[in-house]
Amino acid sequence: MYRPKFIITNKINNELLEIERARGFLEAAQLKGEWIKDMQSAALILEAHHSTHIEGTQLTLSEAQRIFAGKPVTGVRPDDRQELLNYKDAMDFVSEYLDKKSEITEEVIRGIHRILVRDVRGGSLEPGCYRKVQNYVINSITGEIIYTPPSSDEVPALMKEFVEWLNGEKDISPILMAGVAQHRFVDIHPFLDGNGRTARVLCTLILYQNGYDFKRLFSLSEFYDKNRREYYDSIQSVREMGMDMTVWLEYFVKGLKNQMLEVKAKGEVVIKKEIIIERAVQAGLNDRQKKALVYLMENPSISRSEYVELCGVSIRSANYDLAQMEKLGFIERSGVGRAIKYRILPGR
Template sequence: MRAVYIWQQPTWAEFKWDNERLITLLSDVRNLEGRIIGLMDGVGFNVQNATSLDVMVEDVLRSSEIEGELLNADRVRSSIARHLGLNTEGLPEPDHYTEGVVQVMLDAVRNSNQTLTHDRLFNWHAALFPTGRSGMHPITVAAYRVGSEPMQVVSGAMGREKVHYEAPASEAVPAMMDKFLDWINKEQGIDPILKAAVAHLWFVAIHPFDDGNGRITRTITDMLLAKADGMPHRFYSMSAEILRERKGYYEALEKTTTGTTDITPWLEWFLQTLRSAILRSEVTVKRVVAKSSFWQRSREISMNDRQVKVVNMLWDGFDGKLNTSKWAKITKTSQATALRDISDLIEKGILVVANEGGRSTNYLLKEEL
């Protein structure tokens, strides 16, 4: 028996959910969000901007990666940094496509209070597909899909395809998008975070474009989450967490879009994933705050450029264990100079010898103990 899709339900777009099942999750998310904002309020604008830059780079990269597209991280960083007025020294010039992807994300989160219109969506879509093609195939760009071919989400090899979802016919899309945008731009008295979750599902269900629906869905979600927390900076990445939970993401969407208009399970999945994203971010933000505090306390301590470089790398999450050989390689200096640099930082109370076995001596920031 053919699946009945959510848009075929008599009560389509009249979504309902069980608030009792969501209240604890929603409260957890709000509390975590408050903790992150509180942490960032304790540091200067430079640190806030640097942290937000890292998060936005991650968000752009991972949203594209979900769709199987790998962007150059340095070009993404260069584009975002330039738009934020931050230093781009040593970074490559962003290409035209990367610039378009970044502009879409920045428009969404920095102008989250602006009305979401058909034209704004079309502008986003045009930026994602500047050549008018998806891969080698021409698509309708900056307009909703047309034609009689069914819009299907499929997987599997040719001849063995599995249809996971079939979207509404193209002639139904304009009216459905009218209703969706009307809902987005009006206050309904529901929690703004829940609104972001509902919008995510609703847009996916309509699948209004020939391609790029997933990326634009996540852009709308980021816009509504930015509006929900009222912050111009982003301190967590929902797209990065969705990528980590990609299998569960697609399963949750498929289950909900082939079910009834009771979307409680989807909202639970969304809130759980958002909570994980904020928890993961909290670890990073705490480290950023600790790093900022460290440099404020250490401003009277004399360090050479090599020492500053490696200490910053340790604060930023050094990959592996630091020893004399790695120090020499990173700073392009001799083993003897590396050992003198390290010994000097131990005397100044910045580094300590790691209490572990092994043939080589490893070092840690004293504050990591």
């Protein structure tokens, strides 16, 4: 039976606590469905783009966004486009497992792999089939071999043992389980290609199954891709430390925590906007003034000339609108003459 080796350090415990706090906020927050839907779409694009980018695709985020929107994008490699769309389909596939405690079988994992490498490289990647030859883990930035996985003869037994561990009783946080599973799968490297992507989708599936979907508003791969050297070093640390996963898990939970704090901060801004707009409606502010309040929630201040440009009104109308907002206690001014700036009042 597979038994991962690691220590739950104070750093891991503290990061887990922050993640739980962010999870509690998302569960309790009154966030509008339209905002959640928009953020889910944005997170899916980020996850698909960054996870495939880690593996060597050359698409920019802007190109990925256009492809997802069904808009024409020229000059991109067909395989890059297909890998991006496949990743979206794989994430849609695991979304069907939200809060469902069914077993994660080898066939489920094979199914994820089939989706991820479908119609890529002329179908030469043997979708869903364990490799029959030796493969290697190569740093997509430097081209250097950083790991030689187990032989192909060992793969079936290792995968059987791995899946038995996944579905067995474990006295650890589902978050740590997801982190362990991601690394263990990469370590086995059961497929000819697409192992990193499959591991990251599998990690997401485990989180989803255990109630840690976080409304599907996060992208761990964005965190990995922003500092790939740290990502690779954290993975490699396990092998350098006699298969002790402590350093990797510290990195993994830090990444998830950072993502959740970003989501929490965005959610807090949205809630604050909704409260301010509701007060503005009750106070009888016009659409221009409400637009300016939203602007001030995203920018430190606004001048009369900026108000004119933002709302498309005359200086006279701008002066009237701003004076009324100041009188009602929504904004305050600083400076004199043309240097006057208005900022939203604290507590608004």
